[in-house]
Amino acid sequence: MVKINFKTQDNQIITAEESKGSVMELARDNNVKGIDGDCGGVCSCATCHVYISPEDVDKFPVASEIEKDMLEFEDNTTEFSRLACQLEISESIDGITLTVAN
Amino acid sequence: MKEEKICVVIGASHAGVNCAFALRREGWLGTIIIYDQDPETPYHRPPLSKSFLTTDNSVDQHLLMSLESYSKENIELRLGTTVTGINRKVKSIALNDGSKQTYDKLVLATGARALVPHIEGIENSKRIFYMRTAQDAFNIRKACQLSVSKRVVIIGGGYIGLESAASLRQLGAEVTVLERDHRLLSRVTAPEMSDYFLRLHTDKGIVIGLSKNVSAINTYVGYDSVICADGTQYHADMIVVGVGVTVNTSIAEKAGLQINNGISVDNRTQTSDEHIYAIGDCTNHFNAHYNKNIRLESVQNAVDQAKVAAKNICEQESCYDAIPWFWSDQYDVKLQMVGLSSGYTEALLRAEENDKASFSVWYFKEEELLAVDAVNSPKAYVLGSKFIKGHMKINKTILTNSDIPLRPSELIKKDSKTT
Numbered sequence: 001m002v003k004i005n006f007k008t009q010d011n012q013i014i015t016a017e018e019s020k021g022s023v024m025e026l027a028r029d030n031n032v033k034g035i036d037g038d039c040g041g042v043c044s045c046a047t048c049h050v051y052i053s054p055e056d057v058d059k060f061p062v063a064s065e066i067e068k069d070m071l072e073f074e075d076n077t078t079e080f081s082r083l084a085c086q087l088e089i090s091e092s093i094d095g096i097t098l099t100v101a102n
Numbered sequence: 103m104k105e106e107k108i109c110v111v112i113g114a115s116h117a118g119v120n121c122a123f124a125l126r127r128e129g130w131l132g133t134i135i136i137y138d139q140d141p142e143t144p145y146h147r148p149p150l151s152k153s154f155l156t157t158d159n160s161v162d163q164h165l166l167m168s169l170e171s172y173s174k175e176n177i178e179l180r181l182g183t184t185v186t187g188i189n190r191k192v193k194s195i196a197l198n199d200g201s202k203q204t205y206d207k208l209v210l211a212t213g214a215r216a217l218v219p220h221i222e223g224i225e226n227s228k229r230i231f232y233m234r235t236a237q238d239a240f241n242i243r244k245a246c247q248l249s250v251s252k253r254v255v256i257i258g259g260g261y262i263g264l265e266s267a268a269s270l271r272q273l274g275a276e277v278t279v280l281e282r283d284h285r286l287l288s289r290v291t292a293p294e295m296s297d298y299f300l301r302l303h304t305d306k307g308i309v310i311g312l313s314k315n316v317s318a319i320n321t322y323v324g325y326d327s328v329i330c331a332d333g334t335q336y337h338a339d340m341i342v343v344g345v346g347v348t349v350n351t352s353i354a355e356k357a358g359l360q361i362n363n364g365i366s367v368d369n370r371t372q373t374s375d376e377h378i379y380a381i382g383d384c385t386n387h388f389n390a391h392y393n394k395n396i397r398l399e400s401v402q403n404a405v406d407q408a409k410v411a412a413k414n415i416c417e418q419e420s421c422y423d424a425i426p427w428f429w430s431d432q433y434d435v436k437l438q439m440v441g442l443s444s445g446y447t448e449a450l451l452r453a454e455e456n457d458k459a460s461f462s463v464w465y466f467k468e469e470e471l472l473a474v475d476a477v478n479s480p481k482a483y484v485l486g487s488k489f490i491k492g493h494m495k496i497n498k499t500i501l502t503n504s505d506i507p508l509r510p511s512e513l514i515k516k517d518s519k520t521t
Contacts, residue, residue, distance in 0.1 A: 025235065029171045031126060031175060038402060040148060040149060044429040044431075044436070045427070070483075070484060073485050102116055
């Protein structure tokens with residue numbers, strides 16, 4: 001099992017465990033505030049915006065053009081922004097903390 | 103001791119399920135029960151006409167929430183159960199098994215069902231399919247797989263019709279789309295978009311018949327014949343009907359709630375009964391941005407109204423104020439739409455200089471940007487959303503110049519805000 005911590009905008013920390021699927025699905029299934037995943041994970045809505053800690057950035061493959069384009073003009077986008085629906089759960093991200101952007 | 107309060111939600115699709123989970127997030131401590139006649143664990147509907155058709159996926163791959171999350175949040179799911187009526191006086195609902203359930207707060211998320219058009223012979227055919235539920239999509243997939251000649255006629259050239267056409271074509275079907283209007287997607291987009299989707303589907307080998315008003319369906323041994331008012335006929339092994347929806351308002355109407363092309367709600371999603379809320383496709387609501395009453399068939403509206411309802415039920419004042427957005431995937435084309443284009447006076451085409459067919463159509467009413475349809479152009483979609491929300495004035499000359507990249511600094515006029 002891979003453990004992921006979600007830090008919400010109201011400073012709640014929710015820890016969730018899963019071995020497969022996307023980070024968005026995990027957050028959604030654990031009722032993490034600020035992660036909606038309205039489009040079901042097809043990179044169409046940007047309602048699953050998270051920040052990765054600087055030291056964890058390299059643990060994920062780089063964003064696709066579509067994901068970059070969706071994020072470029074989003075509110076609160078930083079160089080650490082990602083869409084959680086595009087982040088796959090794997091052993092390499094065990095224990096990381098993601099901050100929910102909205 | 104005070105008894106625990108009960109919130110009953112009727113309808114377990116995007117609106118109902120999201121409302122139940124939002125209620126927990128907002129601090130509802132009482133019972134939450136969701137009813138739906140659909141026996142499946144609640145699922146995402148948009149993939150049904152898309153990836154659900156083209157893969158062997160089961161509903162489990164498209165769940166709105168995992169089954170465990172319902173028990174984790176103590177949300178009771180009563181699936182395969184039909185609600186037959188509401189007794190507002192005693193605050194209870196009646197179920198098809200004859201039992202009753204009381205409520206303190208009731209949320210109607212009854213949605214809509216596929217519209218059955220008046221076409222002679224439609225009720226006699228065994229080859230008619232609709233696209234609304236997982237079972238519908240499963241039936242279409244199975245029928246297409248089993249059919250040898252796979253001749254599919256799709257009645258309706260809207261999103262459901264075109265998405266189904268693209269998916270069935272990918273399954274090797276010989277697909278004909280019959281649209282009553284003189285162009286595709288006529289109810290929702292500009293002619294430029296209609297032309298693009300006409301070319302896209304034609305290039306993929308789909309036959310598109312425009313201005314085709316289907317008047318009759320004749321059933322023969324081995325096939326159906328779809329007959330149009332102009333005399334043309336199409337043989338079909340399967341007929342998929344996608345001509346819009348009928349809103350599920352009957353239990354609300356019988357209970358005496360105010361109905362006006364959907365269940366009337368205020369901007370807090372409350373109906374004419376203070377203990378009853380309504381959300382999603384079934385509602386007629388006021389959109390503050392466009393200053394008019396609308397009914398929307400969309401995931402965005404379902405989810406956003408669900409959150410507003412949950413807050414108000416938990417006694418936190420919240421008003422619905424959202425810009426509608428939609429998406430559609432056909433083949434590898436990504437279409438994203440934001441805003442409502444109706445009433446536009448000008449539609450401007452913006453093409454992108456890149457290797458993909460990326461472009462967007464920007465709908466204006468004089469200087470006010472109303473809506474953007476973006477094809478393979480997420481930037482146009484995101485920027486359009488921002489500009490619409492902020493009532494920004496756009497420099498139209500720069501917008502239509504592909505040599506200048508899409509950037510807020512270039513596009514927004516200095517003296518912005520149209521109102």
